[in-house]
Amino acid sequence: MTPLAFRIRYAGLAGQAYGYLLLLPAMAFLVAFTHYPALATLWESAFGAARNGKPAPFVGLANYRALLNDETFMLALRNNILYAAITIPVSVGLALLMALAVNRRMRGGAMARAVFFIPSLLPMVAIANLWLFFYSPQIGLLNRFLAWFGLPAINWLGDPDYALYCLMAVSVWREAGFFMIFYLAALQQIAPRLAEAAGIEGASRGYFFRRVQWPLLMPTTLFILINASMNAFRIVDQVITMTNGGPDNSTHLLLFYIYRTAFGYWDLPYAAAMTTVLLAILAAIALLKFTLLDKRIHYQ
Template identity: 80%
Template structure:
């Protein structure tokens, strides 16, 4: 009797009430999304077409003047170049290292839980603690890295004071911090793969490399897509690390896009110009996400 009742058509009024109930359930999430995501983005776009209010003069509509000024701003172009280089290097290294760590700890061996914790702990540390730790490594004369160089009679390096090495030194910190965080997602995805696939591959005599390339890697593609999107966003929103370690120096060699936006908005108090740079940053992030979805989503095998 209950089966027949469940198969009976739903009354139109009941269907409408269920739809209203569903909309009410998602209303709080949609409200927060509009309030804290879409409205700030639209407000930033609107503010970017006005001039800054200075010396008692109100803001005036200037159209695309702020965006034209970006093309002549050497510091902005340098920050954009630094950020693109930062993303191109840190994203593959962090994701690749995370995958290697996940494959390494996805085994039942003694001390595996301790190794996983050691890999994941850097992502839990506050940025102030991480900055102080790596500043100790990078100190010109007394730092740990220079002490290691002295063992091999190599000259000391001013890691954060040399424009040629400062940005790469920040990259090393980001890779060290984010690889353990991304490892957790890869490890969870690896543990969701049916173990019978590994057993069948072993029976057929497939090597570990072949099993990873033909079975594991295609099944990890949805997780890889998710991690790449998050890694891209993280690479373009680095600001606390720059402030804590270099403050954009030396000679703006470590000035990244969000750091320059922060300095323009809260040091120079030019909010419209900072809004124009923020709009450019949002367009860059949206473009990266669209490209990655277009290239990788078709290769993803969703279970």
């Protein structure tokens, strides 16, 4: 090997090593707080609960077989799927509409953006307590509104037919403003000359959105859908504050049931099995969305 070739190869290896060193802190945090806990949870799910000071016995897949016969788990899974199926499209669609509304130059545009975004800055516990005043059967604003029209009061959080949908409304109200920021940033990255060209050609706003803006927003939409899916399956503080899983388990969601099993019943291996199932669901959703939307994404 000639000296020149050696120097070129050494420079290349040094550059690769420098790049890996830059990635090392992020990789360390990712392994310590993501990959290792996931593997540890999978391993713990193969054991039974420790009783009377005895070590936890190895049970293999027994915890997963027990999940199939657990009516509460199946109910929580169905509730969470319904919760995700409604809150994800509604919050994402509302975020897109709000971003389109405030993206134009108008008087009070900055104030409108702040009003839409402020709910996402509040802690969920504070938001849940705030909405309890809306849902209160005696002094709640919703029942006062119904009283103006002579309609009977509704026990919003005490009726199994309404309770889960009330939680959905709170989540949509909080998350839509957060997702709006991403859509707004993406809209402002679209070259103004595209809108000018569409105006010269006489294209309507709807046609310009369908043919130009929406395809260019697909990378942002994929990112938002992944985050919305994760948010829909990790609701716990809102449930604890507003309904505590009731009435009649109608607001039991997966993470709430995992929390109650782990820290209420102290059955950590069974909770670990449910956590593994939850991680598998989230991974499947992410993979499905990447598979279905990847061909429709246009990167600038």
